[in-house]
Amino acid sequence: MNKRQNVTMKGTKDGITLHLDDACSYEELKKELNHKLIESSKSQEDKLISVLVHTGNRYLTSSQEEEIKELIRQKKNLVVESVLSNVLTKDEAEKQKQANEIVSITKIVRSGQVIEVPGDLLLIGDVNPGGTVRAGGNIFIMGELKGIAHAGYYGNQEAVISASIMKPTQLRICDSITRAPDEKQDENSREMECAYMNEEQQIIIDRLQVLVHVRPNISNLQGGF
Amino acid sequence: MGEAIVITSGKGGVGKTTTSANIGTALALQGKRVCLVDTDIGLRNLDVVMGLENRIIYDLVDVVKGRCKMQQALVKDKRFDDLLYLLPAAQTSDKNAVDPEEMKILIDDLKQDFDYIIIDCPAGIEQGYRNAVSGATKAIVVTTPEATAVRDADRIIGLLEQEDHIERPRLVINRIRPQLMKNRDTMDIDDITRHLDLELLGIVADDDQVIRATNQGEPIAMDPNNIASIAYRNIARRILGESVPLQQLQEENTGVFTKIKNFFKVK
Structure with a gap:
């Protein structure tokens, strides 16, 4: 069976957009994101690229959000521009x-x-x-x-x-x-x-x-x- | 069941005690049973204004602390036949000797016996103020036309609005000097009433006779002809629900000379 991709990457003229799937577990997501990043960072040149992270309907706590950002930042030429989500907590709303x-x-x-x-x-x-x-x-x-x-x-x-x-x-x-x-x-x-x-x-x-x-x-x- | 009215102002020296004494006296003159309560513990002087200082045996703190019965502490004003009483403040304790709950019980107790309980509030917004308002259901705010007094009155009205058991306060503007007001050196009656957004209960002119009466221990309201006395009597009538028009405070320059002067001015 062909496994569905949890992390999809799209290049735009402003940088990269990362779509993170909202149905899989958070741990799974992290693992796959890490893989994807290592894979792709090899092929990139040494220029800074801004990344837009889209988490769909998944709610990330602020510590999880920080974790994801950290993961992306570790790849030396990636900069997290912002993290977008479709969901908000009641408090934030x-x-x-x-x-x-x-x-x-x-x-x-x-x-x-x-x-x-x-x-x-x-x-x-x-x-x-x-x-x-x-x-x-x-x-x-x-x-x-x-x-x-x-x-x-x-x-x-x-x-x-x-x-x-x-x-x-x-x-x-x-x-x-x-x-x-x-x-x-x-x-x-x-x-x-x-x-x-x-x-x-x-x-x-x-x-x-x-x-x-x-x-x-x-x-x-x-x-x- | 009587009505407890607190007389307050925030600022000192605007005439709370004089107003309390005279409203109380004027209500007694109308045949109501009135008890004046001095809550300025430690700095009492309502007894001096009423001329009852030498009859004090027990005081408010003694009643609250159970050292005497209410009847023993009440000082009867001989000029009125069983209508006007004073519950004096203690001179030896301070404001913290009584708390608002004790005060409320005391006032509720007095309500059984009297038609009106006039509570003279100390200046300031601390414990003494809280004691004074705790038992009241109505409030009269006294101010003078000075900016300082109006500012403090505004503050006190804000605090009174937070007390759910007190109706919307009414305003007495005291010590008005018509000439200054006319020259716009002080705020005029409309300015003050609009600024404070209160119902105007009465205006009292600044009159030397009031000071003289205070020093003699005889409230000015006893004098049937004095301008300030009439003002206090009008206030009492308004408290009783009558509708009495406001006094005209313009200085009457009706001498022959001024008449001639006015005559030439007119044309």
Whole structure:
């Protein structure tokens, strides 16, 4: 009987794609992968080749993934570009979902209170002085921002902050900070504004409408209108 | 079954104790049985404002620790016939002498005998505050128009919102100086109410007579003609469910000279 191949190798113009079968045992897979690699590495020249590993419907724990990567790396001219899989654990899925989801809260964030969400935040209410809102993604405030807002809390420079009335004590995006000017400004000119980080890592405050141009990927409406 | 209302502010010196004394007095004037509870253990002074200092024999800590009966510790205000009582704080212990559970039992006990229990909360957000709010079901937040007081009031409202047993607090803006407010040197009433997002229970003007009354141990609410007294009486009526319009606080410049001046300004 002709044994089915557990590891198939495909050359593309960007490097090699390794398809690992998801029905066999992990040990078997490792053994065969090792064989294949030894076999093929003989025929290769001394140039670095990037490898894309595709594990199909098999879930690899992070230690298994490391093992496979190590196995490939041992062959001196192979570099693992990334490991792809069709499956995710529930935890990972939950995390991904949270990071992409927009959490809406209706509340007044008062002095001393901190609200933190992993994804985008839609706050319907005010942030009073001394209050803080933090988000892994963008912050949209339908109300008055008088406290501190920190968008892109986990290092997303693309994150923006927008508010119906923008009078913050501090704005933070990623690791940049800007604060309100010391001199009092005129009262009514701070409506419908947004803050984003420009190429020089500076926080710019501008009319809400400029977001269309500087952060077009905020809109995620599918199709046209 | 009575109602327990905590009077709190976060910041010190905005007039919690004065407000407690006067709301209590005004409620008693309306014929309600009222007990004032001073929870500022170690720094009591509600008794001084009420002029009852020399009648204290036992205090709140004595009751909680079982060293005396409740009736022995309650100080009766002679000016009111069996309507107004004070449960004084201890002066020799500190805030940790009592815990929130003990306090709740004490307040629940008082609820059986009184229509209103007015709890005077100490400044700060530590143990003393937690003791004061543990037995209450309603809260009044006192602030002045100063930014510092409003900031601390905001903080305390945030904390009160986390207490499930307390209804949405109501706001008293104290020590208003109409002239400063008019010149926009302080936040005005609308600003403060909108900023704190609370129902406004009353406004009280800054009045020298209040200080004088406090020093004499006679709450200003006893004086039927004083502007601050009327404010406290209005607050008491609103607590009882009446709808009373807000006081006009503008300084009345009705002298002949100002009238003439205004006359020429108009045209």
